[in-house]
Amino acid sequence: MNVQPASDFPSIAYLVLAYAFGTVVLGAFLVWSLRRLRDLDRGDS
Amino acid sequence: MAALGAVALMLVAAAAIFFYAPTDALQGPVQRIFYLHVSAAIAAFASFAVVLAGSVVYLWRDSNAADRWARAAALVGVVFTTVTLVMGSLWAKPTWGVFWTWDARLTSTLVLWIIYAGYLLVRRLAEPGRQAARFAAIVGIFGFVDVPVVYYSVTWWRTQHPGPIVATDALPGQMLATFLFTMACTLVLAATMIAIRYRIETLQDAAERSHVPAKVVSARPELGPEVAQ
Numbered sequence: 575m576n577v578q579p580a581s582d583f584p585s586i587a588y589l590v591l592a593y594a595f596g597t598v599v600l601g602a603f604l605v606w607s608l609r610r611l612r613d614l615d616r617g618d619s
Numbered sequence: 620m621a622a623l624g625a626v627a628l629m630l631v632a633a634a635a636i637f638f639y640a641p642t643d644a645l646q647g648p649v650q651r652i653f654y655l656h657v658s659a660a661i662a663a664f665a666s667f668a669v670v671l672a673g674s675v676v677y678l679w680r681d682s683n684a685a686d687r688w689a690r691a692a693a694l695v696g697v698v699f700t701t702v703t704l705v706m707g708s709l710w711a712k713p714t715w716g717v718f719w720t721w722d723a724r725l726t727s728t729l730v731l732w733i734i735y736a737g738y739l740l741v742r743r744l745a746e747p748g749r750q751a752a753r754f755a756a757i758v759g760i761f762g763f764v765d766v767p768v769v770y771y772s773v774t775w776w777r778t779q780h781p782g783p784i785v786a787t788d789a790l791p792g793q794m795l796a797t798f799l800f801t802m803a804c805t806l807v808l809a810a811t812m813i814a815i816r817y818r819i820e821t822l823q824d825a826a827e828r829s830h831v832p833a834k835v836v837s838a839r840p841e842l843g844p845e846v847a848q
Contacts, residue, residue: 583712586647588709589648589649595702596702596705603695607815611818614826
């Protein structure tokens with residue numbers, strides 16, 4: 575992989591953004607699915 | 620309960636990524652994106668393999684349960700492919716200088732996302748029934764052809780994206796252990812999500828069938844009571 579010199583935006587910010595994105599998307603999907611399952615189990619469709 | 624276990628495993632994996640794995644000498648801390656980026660890609664491939672299996676079994680046995688597994692896994696696969704693409708872009712910017720390049724690996728992964736997003740769109744927009752399920756099953760089978768294309772794209776074509784490093788023993792021991800553990804935890808999370816989505820699809824099918832009048836069921840037997848498979 576070709577490594578570029580550091581830009582004005584520190585590379586650690588990309589690390590934080592990447593894991594924040596992954597956590598939010600996977601977490602939100604899991605919570606949304608669990609809430610939908612709970613509603614369906616209760617009989618609300 | 621399974622969901623809590625999967626979340627706990629992911630938290631342990633996060634601790635390994637940030638506190639156990641060594642910092643890459645060349646790229647610095649941003650290289651830690653690798654662990655979840657690649658694990659999410661493998662979880663997406665595994666989900667699409669479930670879509671493939673469910674689609675084949677649906678066409679072969681006309682099993683509504685197999686169709687529900689395919690539907691459940693397609694959504695989970697698209698979520699993991701989204702995570703792979705976005706995390707990859709956020710890793711590309713500080714290392715390549717750009718968020719995106721039309722490289723074979725990136726392009727074939729985007730095509731994979733479009734194929735299965737299309738699959739989900741078909742399921743959402745088409746009238747529920749055998750016709751939509753059969754069409755989706757065909758998309759699910761042929762769409763999987765792109766998975767080996769994504770995997771081998773870095774060896775078949777000259778790409779900006781790095782080639783396989785796990786299979787070639789290029790990772791130091793601690794990095795390899797962290798990657799394998801993160802991959803296992805991500806696969807557990809994906810399996811848990813697919814199981815939850817399968818249960819949702821089953822209950823939704825049951826709810827839809829309970830709203831279908833008896834006359835319609837006799838005219839369209841695919842809408843009949845075959846939920847408990």
